[in-house]
Every structure is written in structure tokens, then in C-alpha cells.
Amino acid sequence: MYLLLILLLLVCSAGVAGEAVEGLPAAPSVAAGRLASERERERQQWQAEQLRGREQAAAAGDRARRERQMILAEEAQARAEALRHDAQFKQEQQRERLQDREAAARWRALDRQQGAEWKQDLHHEASARALNDRQARDAYRQWRMQSRDADERARLQARSDEARAREEDRRLRQEERFLAQRLVQQRQADDRRQRLEAEQEVVRLREEAQRARREQGRAAVQGDGVARQADRQQWTVLLQAAGQGNVHAQYQVGMRYFAGHGVFQDYGQGMYWLRRAAGQQDARAQLQIGLACHLGQGVPRDDLAAYVWISRAMLGGEAQAVARRDALARQMSPSQLAKAQRLVADDAPPPRSGL
Helix, strand or coil: CHHHHHHHHHHHHHHHHHHHHHCCCCCCHHHHHHHHHHHHHHHHHHHHHHHHHHHHHHHHHHHHHHHHHHHHHHHHHHHHHHHHHHHHHHHHHHHHHHHHHHHHHHHHHHHHHHHHHHHHHHHHHHHHHHHHHHHHHHHHHHHHHHHHHHHHHHHHHHHHHHHHHHHHHHHHHHHHHHHHHHHHHHHHHHHHHHHHHHHHHHHHHHHHHHHHHHHCCCCCCCCHHHHHHHHHHHHHHHHHHHHCCCHHHHHHHHHHHHHCCCCCCCHHHHHHHHHHHHHCCCHHHHHHHHHHHHHCCCCCCCHHHHHHHHHHHHHCCCCHHHHHHHHHHHHCCHHHHHHHHHHHHCCCCCCHHHC
């Protein structure tokens, strides 16, 4: 476009110059010839310039056409590229839509498959639950029947056990009455034996006192007051010896308290001195403690402790302990006897009630 404008300006300027030359006044001939030649040269120059201008305009037009062709080609190429991109985009969109459709179809098929499996699992679970319910009901009915049978057997067994228990109670009461009578008789016999032993011990002590008095030159007959004074003196000497740890004196003091000879009867004091003697392995004191535990003298009655103490006296060499232990064993229950024998075998201390 710019080149065309330039060519038009050149042509217009050449026309104006020709008109100006043609309008000059006529000169003389030489001058006219020179002027004509100059005009011819100018005209030729002008024609040549116009020709160059036309050639330049043609070249510029060619360049402009080539540029327009290049621009059109580029625009066509750009449109083709855009069309190609549009086609590729549409193909990509079509491919994505197809992939989405295929994925949706796969998901629908998977959902249908999972739904069918889920329904099948539900059916299996319902069948299993129904089977379990039937089994549970059957088991419950069977358990109820077994429970009723067991309850009936238990009631019958309870009645039978109750009848046996009443019979056993009657037998045990009879045995207890018989044993109580035997114990009372045995206790009376033991009391008589203890009183006899205490009387014998008192007689022996009196004989010893009489010998002591004879040694002191008291051969004359003395009154009751003097005899009581001698007994008190002898009792004082016996207590002192017991307090000093004489095991024989401890046993004698304990037996006096048990028998009530020369002192008030006191089983508690008697047990105190007998325990001190038994602590020094006096078999007579151990036997007496066992008898006291069996009879309930000074301590609560406890056949288990009595068995342990009498067994210790037997091991200590007391002759009467064997028969006493055997008689006591016949009166004890099997469980008590087994426990007492374990205590004796382990050399364990007797129960607290027999200490």
C-alpha cells in the first residue's frame, strides 16, 4: 500500500513538471534547439523515471502481493493448524467421553455384580440366622426339658438327702448323747483320778514335811494350826521353787490348783504352771494339759489340741498317754484325726485354744 502511494505521488509530480516546461516562452532557434534537446532529455529522463517508478511500483506491488500471499498462506496455515487442533481436541473429547462411558459401564456392571453378591450374602446370612434361631430354639427347648428333669431329680434328691440328713441328725444326736454321757463319766473318773493323785501328792508332801520336822527335832504331837502353818510354809517353798524354774515344782503347783488341795481350785492358774512345766518337756504336764483341753478345764474344749498334747506326752515317755490318745482318737472325726496327725508329724504347735 505504501509503495502504491509513493508511485502515485511520483506520477503527479512528473505531470506538473511537464506542464511547467511546456508553458515557457519560445527562445531563439539555437536556444530553441538546445531547449528542445534539453526538453527531450528531460522527457526521456522523465519517461525513464516513470518507467523506473512503474517498475519499482510493479516490484513493490509484486512484493506486496507476495507478502499478501505469504500472509494469506500463514493465515491459511494458522486456520489449518487451528482446525487441526480443533479436530484433535474434538477427538480427545470424544475419546474421553468414550472412556467415561466405558468406565461408567464398568462401574454399573461392578455395582450390579456387587449388588447381586450382597443380595446373595444377605440371603445366606438370613438362612444362617434362621438356622441358628431354629437351633437355639431347639437347644432352649432341650435345655428346659433337661432343667425340668434336673429340677425334678434335684427335688427328689433333696427329699432323699433331707430324709437321710434327718436320720443322720437323729443318729448324731444319739451318738452325742452317748458321747456326752461317756465324757461325763470319763470326766468324773478323771476328776476322781486327779483328786486321788492330788491326795497322794499331798500325802507325799506331808510325809516330806513330817520328815523335815523330824529332822528339825519336832517329834511332839502338834495341833491343826501348826500343821496348817507347815502346809503354808511348804506351799511357799514350792511356789518359790516353781518360780525359779523347777519343773517338778511347777507341775506340783499346777496339779494343786487343778485339784484345789491347799488352795482354791483355779484351772487358769493350774494351766499357767502346767504350761511352764510342759515348756520344759515335762511329759506329765503335757498329758495333763491334753486332758484339760479334752475336758474343757481352764481352756475351751478342743480335741485337736488335746490329741497334740497327749501325743507329745507319749513321745516324752508318759505311760498313760498311749491309752489316753487311743481313746481320744476313737471319739474324733476322721478329718479331725487326720489334721491332728499332720500337726504331730510336722511337730507343729497345737491350736491357739490349747496353748
